[in-house]
């Protein structure tokens with residue numbers, strides 16, 4: 467028995483073909499879907515036009531979404547370009563799953579949910595906070611870029627890495643279509659003798675700039691880096707990053723916006739012209755508090771400590787208060803002219819969603 471036309475379309479989709487609306491801007495409703503094009507799923511070349519008036523909505527919708535993602539994926543985008551296009555860039559940071567045996571894929575449902583918040587990019591840490599160095603950073607960054615159609619930023623630390631290793635990582639990222647790197651030195655481990663291939667993040671940034679065409683971001687510290695004798699000295703050192711080719715900066719987390727404003731003022735006076743994204747971490751449970759503070763050395767303003775002690779014994783209330791605190795911080799920063807917001811969402815899509823809901827009218 468011959469197949470109906472809609473069965474044919476479904477067959478083709480399963481065999482690697484996609485249907486997409488022929489005219490841009492048509493809504494995916496069946497009244498309008500009289501004409502579709504069939505695209506090859508990998509090359510996206512048009513194979514044949516089909517005239518049909520009962521193509522199933524969901525097929526069309528999926529195809530249109532795929533095409534959209536494909537277009538975004540193919541568009542070369544260094545993240546710093548985004549700062550020229552909008553007043554406030556919004557990004558989310560995730561880390562590779564840390565539990566023993568956890569695969570990169572276990573993070574994908576959370577990433578899918580985060581992608582619906584339409585972030586300008588998602589960054590993926592490199593061995594931070596106790597994970598194995600670099601494990602699955604590239605894989606996750608590639609998934610964000612190629613499967614979710616969102617720009618990705620792969621963190622890369624150079625401490626204890628040789629030039630050859632860094633080149634290998636860069637090649638792997640390029641092959642995976644990841645076009646942006648956050649160039650970091652990484653924390654020094656007194657138990658491990660340091661390699662001297664890259665003494666500072668600026669050396670890594672310069673090396674990347676010389677050897678490949680990546681968008682390059684760098685880290686900065688509104689309260690000063692622990693190794694610097696003063697905030698001023700730390701800010702002065704940012705000039706090395708800027709000269710080496712870093713194109714935008716992301717701050718360490720902070721709980722009092724005064725640090726961001728003061729830092730920015732100093733940085734501009736020191737000739738740092740790069741866009742500076744404010745890094746904000748919502749504190750939503752007790753476990754996070756000690757660990758975060760130890761890792762970041764961020765100072766705690768009285769309104770923050772008050773909130774923590776007030777909701778200390780009420781998990782749900784602490785969660786809500788932590789979100790509210792972060793939302794207030796971010797709203798103030800956007801209204802104060804921050805170039806961007808980088809959300810340390812701790813792989814928690816609910817946290818990302820709740821914060822986004824509180825700030826999306828300003829983005």
Ligand SMILES: Cc1cc2nc3c(=O)[nH]c(=O)nc-3n(C[C@H](O)[C@H](O)[C@H](O)COP(=O)(O)OP(=O)(O)OC[C@H]3O[C@@H](n4cnc5c(N)ncnc54)[C@H](O)[C@@H]3O)c2cc1C
Pocket residue numbers: 590591592593594595621622623649650651652653654665666667668684685686691692693694699700701703704706716717718719745
């Ligand atoms: C947004 C962000 C993301 C991060 N992601 C990760 C991650 O994924 N993985 C991870 O392990 N860690 C991560 N970190 C932590 C980071 O690796 C540590 O803070 C580390 O101690 C410093 O890294 P850096 O790139 O800022 O180093 P550097 O820029 O090298 O700075 C380190 C110190 O050296 C000074 N300095 C810098 N350049 C020079 C120079 N040319 N000459 C003399 N002195 C100089 C600085 O003032 C500072 O005191 C992140 C930090 C931030 C803010």
